[in-house]
Amino acid sequence: MRLHFAEQDVQNVPEAPGIFCLWDNRRLVYVGRTAPRSNLRAELHHALTMAMAEDLCATHFTYEVTNAPKTRAAEQLREHFGRWGALPRYNESPRGRDEVAVLRARGAA
Numbered sequence: 001m002r003l004h005f006a007e008q009d010v011q012n013v014p015e016a017p018g019i020f021c022l023w024d025n026r027r028l029v030y031v032g033r034t035a036p037r038s039n040l041r042a043e044l045h046h047a048l049t050m051a052m053a054e055d056l057c058a059t060h061f062t063y064e065v066t067n068a069p070k071t072r073a074a075e076q077l078r079e080h081f082g083r084w085g086a087l088p089r090y091n092e093s094p095r096g097r098d099e100v101a102v103l104r105a106r107g108a109a
Contacts, residue, residue, distance in 0.1 A: 002060040009061075010048055015039040018065040019073045022047065022058040022090070029058055030090040031076045033069035040065070056090065 002023060003009040018040045022030040034043050040063050051058050066072045080088055 002062055005048060005051065005058045005061045007045075007048065010041065010044045013041045013044055013063055014065060015041050016065045017067055017069050018063055019069050019076060020044055020047070020061055020063040021076070022051075022056070023060040023062070024057040024089075025059050028080060028088045029056075030088050031073050031080070033073040 003012075005022065016039055017034045019031065019033045020040060020043065021028055022032070030047075032043060032047060034040055044061060044063070047056075047058075047061075050056060064072065077087060077091060080086075
């Protein structure tokens, strides 16, 4: 079930390991996972904070509790790539995003 990407919905997410997907309406834009000592609620709260700070286009989220978040996130990304021929928008190369951010800061983009 897709939930609105808002603070009140994030607060209802369990404090458990897992993966989460961010959606821009019907389009998957990011697949994330919990870090080894983190949980879904904390990671989604962080993502929500980043979204507000950086104009991330995400309207909804889904999540899945799993004890193997790294493996499950990789499966989700492979499935998306197989279907669409590309990674979700915000799962692209971090280096590329950093370079774009530097260019924007310099006024070149």
